Amino acid sequence: MEGVGFYKHGGPEVLKRIDAPDPIPGNRDVVIRSIATSVNRVDILSRVGYHGLEIEMPHFPGSDIIGIVEKVGRDVDSVSVGEKVTANNTYGCGRCQACRSGDATLCADWKMMGLDVNGAYASMVKIPASSIFRPPRRFSDYEIASMSHNMTVVWRALRTIGKSSEGEVVVVRGASGNAGIFATMIAKALKMKVIALSRNSEKRRRLRQLGANLALNPEDSKEHLKKAVFDFTDGKGADMVIESFGATAGESIGWLRPGGKAVVFGSIAGTQAKVSIPSLYLNGASILGTHNASTKDFSEAFEFAVKHNIRPIIARIMEISQAGRAQTMLEQAEPFGKIILKHG
Ligand SMILES: [Zn+2]
Incomplete structure (x- = not known):
């Protein structure tokens, strides 16, 4: 796979095109081929780093995703290869009481796609099948990539x-x-x-x-x-x-x-x-x-958006190769609406 990521924390200049091995799904994971993501403050947080943040390098940010299922793990029967999906970016250990109740934000070991595990600035993203959602058909791919996080x-x-x-x-x-x-x-x-x-x-x-x-x-x-x-x-x-x-x-x-x-x-x-x-x-x-969303929050938010015709405002659509410029825009002259990063 390829994408835009970094080998060390720093300013926007650390972002570069990186080739990396394709992710291999665990038994309960899915690998998504990214169509698009959008730029969020958390992308900058992961790039700059902070005390206590431990991430493997190279790291690919990207906490929103729309994409196509490329591979599924052995025990996954909830979703199939070729389906268009989005994902709740936050997941937990899968075993504790919070995880079993569907609220991984309260798991002591929660992880966030794009923050401490690889996100959709990469062309392929591994995520647990329990985080996968089928996006409502009413919204375009870029709209979904604007909505799944914020x-x-x-x-x-x-x-x-x-x-x-x-x-x-x-x-x-x-x-x-x-x-x-x-x-x-x-x-x-x-x-x-x-x-x-x-x-x-x-x-x-x-x-x-x-x-x-x-x-x-x-x-x-x-x-x-x-x-x-x-x-x-x-x-x-x-x-x-x-x-x-x-x-x-x-x-x-x-x-x-x-x-x-x-x-x-x-x-x-x-x-x-x-x-x-x-x-x-x-x-x-x-x-x-509070931070991020539980499984229930995620599906309720999309149901509400469909019912009340809430559509995101998309300010710019840029190539993933322009991720550094897009992050600088967010930091210095934030447009009114989302900046989409699309994969070629
Ligand atoms: Zn847990």
Whole structure:
């Protein structure tokens, strides 16, 4: 197989075309020939590396996938060679209670395609058959490659973890990023009211077009932002904040109504947050953490997208050979929507 990957952590320059042996499926695995993937923040995280991340080199990022089943392991009867599939990128040991209940995100030994095991920047990807899904026919290949990661993560944050309800007010931080765009669209389809945060005025306009009730600039003063959230909610505070920023969780707590929740699914802005503990217990507020999607989240998210006609926004379609440039775009001048990387 071939693809774009790296032999050592570093900047975008470490990404190069690499030839590697084809993956061999274990008894319960499937090997997928990748048609396309899309660029996610996690691709950059795996490239740069962080303390505790152990990956075999060379490594191929890519946490979204659409492709064709190329090989199946001896014990796989749920899917056949030649079928078009996508996959939930997160899987576990397969034996613990969390795995047996279908929620590998809670497995002590979870793995993520593209982060710590090879992903779809490679032309062939090995993944357990239990992670494979047949994509709804309504969506194009590139749409599926835009949805399998961000949309399912956000669905879990809003519904499974956040237990959001119709009519509730949710603040979406980083709303013009790919997870934020899905969060805005899904929250609207759930009949929630959305306060979207983005630094870019044109992107705030696009978010309002997608249904955000209010779009704020997070670079405005803290006092102004808090007042805007409380004014919008008639002085009550938001029911929920969802964010992948991490470092801002303390400020998010200050925007909540009594009993409100901040759901955190990343730490793009930093791994440490300053949180006022009295603002949690005196207000009955919670900070809830989550990452990726269970089997149930994954299928529910796609069912919801079909039912409510949620379609991803695709900003660019690029060749896999341009992966370095695509990652730099995401880091420096993120377009509004997904960047697809297609295999030739
Ligand atoms: Zn497990």
